[in-house]
Amino acid sequence: MTVLEQPGSFRPSSPPPWQPRTDPAPLLPDAEPYRLLGTEAADELDPALLRRLYGQLVRGRRYNAQATALTRQGRLAVYPSSAGQEACQVAAALALEDRDWLFPSYRDTLAAVARGLDPVQALTLLRGDWHTGYDPRETRVAPLCTPLATQLPHAVGLAHAARLKGDEVVALAMVGDGGSSEGDFHEALNFAAVWRAPVVFLLQNNGFAISVPLSKQTAAPSFAHKAVGYGMPGRLVDGNDAPAVHRVLTEAVRRARTGGGPTLVEAITYRVEAHTNADDDKRYRSDAEVAAWRAHDPVALVERELTRRGLLDEDGIAAERQAAEELAADLRERMNREPLLDPMDLFTHVYAEQTSQLRAQAAQLRAELAAAEEAAAGAGAGTAAEHGVAGAGAGTAAEEGAR
Amino acid sequence: MTAAVGQQSATMAQALNRALRDAMAEDPAVHVLGEDVGALGGVFRITDGLAKEFGEDRCTDTPLAEAGILGSAVGMAMYGLRPVVEMQFDAFAYPALEQLVSHVAKMRNRTRGALPMPVTVRVPYGGGIGGVEHHSDSSEALYLATPGLQVVTPGTVADAYGLLRAAIASDDPVIFLEPKRLYWSKAAFSPEQPEPVPGIGTAVVRRPGSSATLITYGPSLPVCLEAAEAATAEGWDLEVIDLRSLMPLDEETVCASVRRTGRAVIVHEASGFGGPGGELAARIGERCFHYLQAPVLRVTGFDIPYPPPMLEKHHLPGVDRVLDAVARLQWESEWTEGSEGSGRGWPW
Numbered sequence: 001m002t003v004l005e006q007p008g009s010f011r012p013s014s015p016p017p018w019q020p021r022t023d024p025a026p027l028l029p030d031a032e033p034y035r036l037l038g039t040e041a042a043d044e045l046d047p048a049l050l051r052r053l054y055g056q057l058v059r060g061r062r063y064n065a066q067a068t069a070l071t072r073q074g075r076l077a078v079y080p081s082s083a084g085q086e087a088c089q090v091a092a093a094l095a096l097e098d099r100d101w102l103f104p105s106y107r108d109t110l111a112a113v114a115r116g117l118d119p120v121q122a123l124t125l126l127r128g129d130w131h132t133g134y135d136p137r138e139t140r141v142a143p144l145c146t147p148l149a150t151q152l153p154h155a156v157g158l159a160h161a162a163r164l165k166g167d168e169v170v171a172l173a174m175v176g177d178g179g180s181s182e183g184d185f186h187e188a189l190n191f192a193a194v195w196r197a198p199v200v201f202l203l204q205n206n207g208f209a210i211s212v213p214l215s216k217q218t219a220a221p222s223f224a225h226k227a228v229g230y231g232m233p234g235r236l237v238d239g240n241d242a243p244a245v246h247r248v249l250t251e252a253v254r255r256a257r258t259g260g261g262p263t264l265v266e267a268i269t270y271r272v273e274a275h276t277n278a279d280d281d282k283r284y285r286s287d288a289e290v291a292a293w294r295a296h297d298p299v300a301l302v303e304r305e306l307t308r309r310g311l312l313d314e315d316g317i318a319a320e321r322q323a324a325e326e327l328a329a330d331l332r333e334r335m336n337r338e339p340l341l342d343p344m345d346l347f348t349h350v351y352a353e354q355t356s357q358l359r360a361q362a363a364q365l366r367a368e369l370a371a372a373e374e375a376a377a378g379a380g381a382g383t384a385a386e387h388g389v390a391g392a393g394a395g396t397a398a399e400e401g402a403r
Numbered sequence: 404m405t406a407a408v409g410q411q412s413a414t415m416a417q418a419l420n421r422a423l424r425d426a427m428a429e430d431p432a433v434h435v436l437g438e439d440v441g442a443l444g445g446v447f448r449i450t451d452g453l454a455k456e457f458g459e460d461r462c463t464d465t466p467l468a469e470a471g472i473l474g475s476a477v478g479m480a481m482y483g484l485r486p487v488v489e490m491q492f493d494a495f496a497y498p499a500l501e502q503l504v505s506h507v508a509k510m511r512n513r514t515r516g517a518l519p520m521p522v523t524v525r526v527p528y529g530g531g532i533g534g535v536e537h538h539s540d541s542s543e544a545l546y547l548a549t550p551g552l553q554v555v556t557p558g559t560v561a562d563a564y565g566l567l568r569a570a571i572a573s574d575d576p577v578i579f580l581e582p583k584r585l586y587w588s589k590a591a592f593s594p595e596q597p598e599p600v601p602g603i604g605t606a607v608v609r610r611p612g613s614s615a616t617l618i619t620y621g622p623s624l625p626v627c628l629e630a631a632e633a634a635t636a637e638g639w640d641l642e643v644i645d646l647r648s649l650m651p652l653d654e655e656t657v658c659a660s661v662r663r664t665g666r667a668v669i670v671h672e673a674s675g676f677g678g679p680g681g682e683l684a685a686r687i688g689e690r691c692f693h694y695l696q697a698p699v700l701r702v703t704g705f706d707i708p709y710p711p712p713m714l715e716k717h718h719l720p721g722v723d724r725v726l727d728a729v730a731r732l733q734w735e736s737e738w739t740e741g742s743e744g745s746g747r748g749w750p751w
Contacts, residue, residue: 131513142481143513147505153474154481154506161482164434164460171478183498187471194466349516350551352574355604355651 022231029224029236033268036244037301045243047311053090053242054306055320057299060086060110062324063119064273066331067109067126071277075335077128080107084272087242087298088204090114095200095249096172103142103155103173107204111174112141119331129339148179152188152201159197159256170256172200172249177217178209180226189264193230198256200249201264204239206271211284227264239267240298269298343369413592415563415585419449419525421594422567423487427457430485433571435462436472437489437525446491447527447586469499476522477506485521487571493528494537500545507576508551523570523577528556529622529672531584531719533712539583540709541673546578547650547682554649555603556580558624560590562647565600573603582622604651608660612642615666615732618657618683620646623670623720630725639729649679657683658690665696666732670720675703697733 093114124133145151155173162169227234252263270293274281306312441464444451453462476486490496530539557563570577631641669680680701
């Protein structure tokens with residue numbers, strides 16, 4: 001109020017100077033998704049890379065089909081297929097070096113397999129066996145993550161820790177369009193940018209979160225645009241163009257490794273199959289929409305390019321398909337074997353050291369198992385008794401033991 | 404809990420700070436992260452001086468996002484670090500619950516031991532400091548309902564140091580609940596010769612007694628000790644057990660005491676319904692039934708959202724409420740037994 005009393009002294013105040021912390025222009029994604037196949041730049045593509053991608057794509061497609069078939073045979077409890085998204089899966093695996101880490105979601109077992117993981121080990125969770133059939137530290141593949149986007153902060157923390165230790169390790173974390181709505185997506189991207197953590201976020205925009213389409217998931221111009229808000233570059237890529245996804249990811253990985261910080265890559269693709277074998281996609285989308293995307297098939301795109309350039313012939317195609325068949329047959333054969341699970345393992349890894357309560361519970365289960373075994377043996381003896389063989393008392397004794 | 408002459412003394416806050424400092428000096432894998440833990444030293448100053456001494460890479464001010472903090476800690480632990488996370492207040496830890504329940508608690512189990520989670524989550528908890536809404540919760544039951552976690556809470560200055568060192572050294576995740584209203588309690592404390600804490604999962608008898616057992620932890624420990632002193636005027640010689648660790652739970656110490664005294668009252672600030680007291684009472688019933696002279700009673704916070712600070716004194720278990728519970732332990736049964744001269748202990 002002093003100012004009003006001395007009108008002559010009034011000066012309009014101005015806030016301390018402000019400027020954006022970073023220039024947003026270079027962070028913005030391009031207007032169009034990046035593509036290589038079908039453009040002039042395709043001619044420059046390394047034939048060896050194309051062949052490598054192709055082989056993995058063919059095997060990936062077959063792996064998806066085989067895993068879905070295994071659900072029908074009751075050998076997998078559930079399988080969220082990445083059919084139609086093989087380019088993203090394969091490119092993510094090939095963009096990483098051995099020392100790097102992959103953080104897959106439940107739909108990304110193919111990426112882990114393309115990295116070299118044994119498919120049977122990659123599928124333990126979906127089989128109904130123990131969650132992680134592989135050693136994440138040995139394979140540098142984090143456990144498949146089911147709670148959406150919650151693996152993204154793990155990737156950030158791991159990459160941050162690696163950088164603090166002076167290791168040039170990059171973490172590539174996979175998420176979908178639905179997962180981007182989770183709070184952990186936001187927190188992970190923000191932490192990564194603030195810490196300049198060597199992380200690449202690969203967002204596979206496959207059109208649906210189970211049944212919910214993009215229009216109900218986001219109002220952003222694109223998911224890649226979200227990167228700008230965190231101060232990291234956003235990149236848009238045709239997610240069915242394997243060499244394009246591979247190039248964008250490789251550049252993002254290199255940028256991360258050399259201290260440039262994180263990148264958000266949005267790969268535009270399409271989930272051509274239902275969410276899982278338990279889903280009915282007829283309820284929320286048309287056959288025509290699916291057909292339009294099947295016409296832009298990631299496997300066929302690379303196959304056509306290789307054929308066009310004379311790098312692949314009928315024999316070459318047949319050879320790759322044969323290799324894929326062998327992989328599928330091996331997977332089928334091994335998945336048809338009953339896994340051996342020890343019920344006592346329920347208590348083995350809850351803590352480094354079992355609590356007294358868990359020891360008591362383990363003893364209870366052990367006794368139950370022993371009793372069941374004894375009862376089974378007794379039941380055998382009972383059958384013998386029915387046939388007039390001595391030993392009718394054995395069944396009773398076993399029943400006593402079971403109590 | 405006053406400092407003895409000629410001895411060093413410290414507040415619980417200082418002992419916690421010292422524990423962090425010693426752990427960081429001893430093991431370069433120990434990293435502290437949280438909100439305001441750097442230059443400010445935490446809102447309770449528990450991380451005071453750590454960023455200066457060890458650098459901001461070891462004691463890091465994070466963005467304000469608890470799921471991000473704990474989620475990052477998971478990744479850091481996957482890479483071999485030993486993160487110590489500070490959640491600023493009890494009720495601000497809730498955004499991190501998904502990371503805690505779905506990942507921190509389960510990672511060792513789901514990876515068949517390949518990825519242990521040596522993560523310490525420090526949570527200032529409980530009321531009695533006049534805090535406004537969301538600053539006084541006792542959320543231990545949430546954590547106890549999550550297999551895979553360890554849950555500990557110190558009730559003394561010496562335990563604050565020893566338990567925090569044990570928590571950080573543990574290869575399994577520990578929810579380290581810090582009783583806010585004891586932060587400024589002072590006691591004899593010598594960090595050069597800290598009292599040994601025999602690992603996580605061991606309760607301790609703070610006051611031996613023969614008439615009944617008060618079982619408590621954290622912020623209610625001083626309440627119970629005061630009640631036990633006051634009870635002597637009534638002729639009751641109360642034993643006080645400080646659980647220190649709610650998971651793993653030291654049932655042996657509890658049961659040994661209750662079998663001796665025949666009576667038990669469990670005291671905690673958390674709501675009674677679904678609270679740790681119910682679990683304890685059940686276990687005492689299962690294991691000590693024939694020794695009990697009276698039903699196990701609980702003195703807990705009411706089953707209400709934490710009240711406004713101007714009313715919290717009515718909510719928190721206090722000395723009078725503890726003594727009222729002790730008085731309801733069916734002492735008349737003893738008088739009819741004619742156990743004159745045997746004090747108020749086991750009548751036979």
